[in-house]
Amino acid sequence: MHVTLRRVRFTAAVTAAATPRPRQVSDEPTRIDRIFGFVTTGAGMTVFVLLGLVGLFLLLRSREAFDVAGWSFFTRVEWRSDTSPPEIGVLGLLTGTVIVAAIAVVVAVPLGTCTALFITDYASARVRGPLTGLVDLLAAIPSLLYGIWGFFVFGAQVVPLSKFLTRHLGWIPIFATEEEAVFTGSMFIAGLVVSLMVLPIIAAVSREVFSQTPQGEKEAALALGGTRWGMIRQVVLPYGKGGIIGGSMLGLGRALGETIAVYMLLPQVPKLTIRILENGGATISGFIARRAGNDQEIPGLMAAGLVLFLLTLATNMLASVIISRSRSGAGIDA
Amino acid sequence: MTTIDPSPTGAFDGIDPFATTRTGAVAVDGDQPSGEAPPRLVGGPPPGSATIETHDLCAWFGDRLVLEGVDLVMPAGEVTALIGPSGCGKSTYLRMLNRMHELVTTASLSGEVLLDGEDIYRAGIRAQEVRIRVGMVFQKPNPFPAMSIRENVLSGLKLARLRCDDRDGLIEWALRRASLWNEVRDRLDQPGGALSGGQQQRLCIARALAVQPNVLLMDEPCSALDPTSTLRIEDTIAELRDEVTVVIVTHNMQQAHRVSDRCAFFLAEENQPGHVVEHGPTAKMFEHPDDPRTLDYVQGRFG
Numbered sequence: 001m002h003v004t005l006r007r008v009r010f011t012a013a014v015t016a017a018a019t020p021r022p023r024q025v026s027d028e029p030t031r032i033d034r035i036f037g038f039v040t041t042g043a044g045m046t047v048f049v050l051l052g053l054v055g056l057f058l059l060l061r062s063r064e065a066f067d068v069a070g071w072s073f074f075t076r077v078e079w080r081s082d083t084s085p086p087e088i089g090v091l092g093l094l095t096g097t098v099i100v101a102a103i104a105v106v107v108a109v110p111l112g113t114c115t116a117l118f119i120t121d122y123a124s125a126r127v128r129g130p131l132t133g134l135v136d137l138l139a140a141i142p143s144l145l146y147g148i149w150g151f152f153v154f155g156a157q158v159v160p161l162s163k164f165l166t167r168h169l170g171w172i173p174i175f176a177t178e179e180e181a182v183f184t185g186s187m188f189i190a191g192l193v194v195s196l197m198v199l200p201i202i203a204a205v206s207r208e209v210f211s212q213t214p215q216g217e218k219e220a221a222l223a224l225g226g227t228r229w230g231m232i233r234q235v236v237l238p239y240g241k242g243g244i245i246g247g248s249m250l251g252l253g254r255a256l257g258e259t260i261a262v263y264m265l266l267p268q269v270p271k272l273t274i275r276i277l278e279n280g281g282a283t284i285s286g287f288i289a290r291r292a293g294n295d296q297e298i299p300g301l302m303a304a305g306l307v308l309f310l311l312t313l314a315t316n317m318l319a320s321v322i323i324s325r326s327r328s329g330a331g332i333d334a
Numbered sequence: 335m336t337t338i339d340p341s342p343t344g345a346f347d348g349i350d351p352f353a354t355t356r357t358g359a360v361a362v363d364g365d366q367p368s369g370e371a372p373p374r375l376v377g378g379p380p381p382g383s384a385t386i387e388t389h390d391l392c393a394w395f396g397d398r399l400v401l402e403g404v405d406l407v408m409p410a411g412e413v414t415a416l417i418g419p420s421g422c423g424k425s426t427y428l429r430m431l432n433r434m435h436e437l438v439t440t441a442s443l444s445g446e447v448l449l450d451g452e453d454i455y456r457a458g459i460r461a462q463e464v465r466i467r468v469g470m471v472f473q474k475p476n477p478f479p480a481m482s483i484r485e486n487v488l489s490g491l492k493l494a495r496l497r498c499d500d501r502d503g504l505i506e507w508a509l510r511r512a513s514l515w516n517e518v519r520d521r522l523d524q525p526g527g528a529l530s531g532g533q534q535q536r537l538c539i540a541r542a543l544a545v546q547p548n549v550l551l552m553d554e555p556c557s558a559l560d561p562t563s564t565l566r567i568e569d570t571i572a573e574l575r576d577e578v579t580v581v582i583v584t585h586n587m588q589q590a591h592r593v594s595d596r597c598a599f600f601l602a603e604e605n606q607p608g609h610v611v612e613h614g615p616t617a618k619m620f621e622h623p624d625d626p627r628t629l630d631y632v633q634g635r636f637g
Contacts, residue, residue: 125439216472238478
């Protein structure tokens with residue numbers, strides 16, 4: 001090897017005295033590597049192809065609706081398909097979707113982050129394992145069950161809280177209600193139920209980044225006389241910031257697309273309102289689920305679906321960018 | 335039961351072949367500490383160095399006894415080096431002196447650790463209070479990477495909830511003490527993680543000193559550093575001995591020889607818990623120790 005290298009350098013010196021040129025180095029993969037590389041590349045590409053096909057499908061099927069409604073599709077609140085031409089718009093659905101998801105994330109982020117901190121930094125080893133499993137189990141409960149529970153049990157329990165909020169904080173627009181308002185079937189209740197459904201993903205991502213906090217930095221904080229809370233605030237949370245933000249975005253992506261529970265919990269009548277405590281509200285996915293049986297409505301629903309598809313896609317991509325750019329999230333798959 | 339001979343020694347000055355070099359390096363750098371008293375901390379440790387001693391200290395991880403019956407006195411204002419091969423319990427011992435040992439869930443201990451005569455494990459005393467008085471520098475430099483140099487130095491105040499009216503004075507004092515001031519005085523707002531390894535370690539020393547502890551524990555502080563940085567840190571240790579008791583774990587015999595007033599030699603025979611073979615003034619430990627194993631070890635014949 002040594003000899004060869006010297007000879008190469010010598011030849012190069014003779015032929016091209018002034019400018020050394022980089023050599024082309026090639027490596028012949030073995031047969032098994034070629035096959036395996038082919039298989040994995042194929043699997044990876046499948047994801048892109050599927051994503052593209054879904055987007056294309058939605059685009060093609062919704063063209064009819066866009067042709068009829070034009071840009072008003074994005075500015076109209078009501079959804080009337082019985083008129084001719086149909087007057088359909090996604091704005092009412094879109095605001096409902098975003099509000100419910102926002103409530104879910106606002107509630108789930110502190111809860112999920114604290115759950116993760118308890119698991120990584122407070123719980124004893126005996127509690128840690130089972131609790132981790134239980135939190136993950138929350139994600140395994142079918143959303144239909146969340147919906148039923150929310151409809152028959154939880155919703156009624158929240159009503160006193162809703163009344164309390166509107167009585168004392170009613171001057172804040174989102175907590176305002178009409179006289180004689182009905183408090184069940186509100187976006188607040190739907191958001192709370194969805195928050196339980198996105199809690200596991202937020203807790204899981206946060207737990208993963210918190211557990212990767214460098215031990216040396218944690219010990220440094222404690223050795224300086226820090227309390228455990230001080231250590232968490234100065235070391236763990238700054239380190240896990242990217243993970244918390246990314247996990248929240250992933251949760252948001254899920255909350256935006258959540259269907260069955262919201263379908264059951266909201267009246268699904270498009271309406272432009274920010275009053276979250278009173279009955280009313282609709283989300284894209286819940287609305288599609290409710291109307292999907294009606295053939296004439298399909299193009300319009302597809303168009304609404306396309307909007308949701310792009311929204312969740314953007315949210316999730318933003319989430320993975322944030323996670324992978326943060327110091328803590330470099331090793332996390334999202 | 336053995337007790338250390340508490341006679342103060344001047345051994346360090348007499349035998350250190352590097353003494354001139356080191357003094358020269360410091361003089362060129364002009365980083366010598368002003369010798370001024372540090373800015374006062376509200377709620378901080380009592381001023382000055384403290385004697386730390388252990389009586390019959392044993393340590394377990396789970397059911398395994400890793401360290402047995404250590405009786406040592408580390409007198410105030412002196413540098414004590416803990417030497418011995420890997421796995422003999424030096425670091426475990428060190429971590430018991432500021433209650434870091436108990437952070438390992440399976441860890442337990444028996445015996446006493448007295449800080450100026452007061453047992454740091456007695457009921458009613460918080461681990462935090464102990465750690466404010468007994469600071470620590472770790473093997474791997476661990477500055478808080480997202481914080482600036484300034485914030486790193488002050489982080490102990492925030493963590494330990496101490497107040498200081500002269501923060502800038504404290505920063506300069508601590509950084510001068512750690513021989514880092516001249517290198518970073520113009521970029522205190524840059525992140526601590528951007529410094530070189532040796533500078534990071536000196537930043538960690540400054541951070542530990544800013545709390546003004548009575549004892550400073552150092553767990554192989556130079557093992558990740560190049561020889562130049564190592565000498566800088568040794569200079570720092572030499573300058574610190576007046577105001578803080580230093581206990582240093584090191585695998586580097588020359589380093590132990592250079593920096594310490596006293597030495598304790600730890601050893602663990604195969605499948606046996608670690609224990610102290612011998613301890614005493616550094617000069618004696620290196621020149622005519624009582625135990626032949628000590629001589630073998632300090633001369634590099636085993637370990």
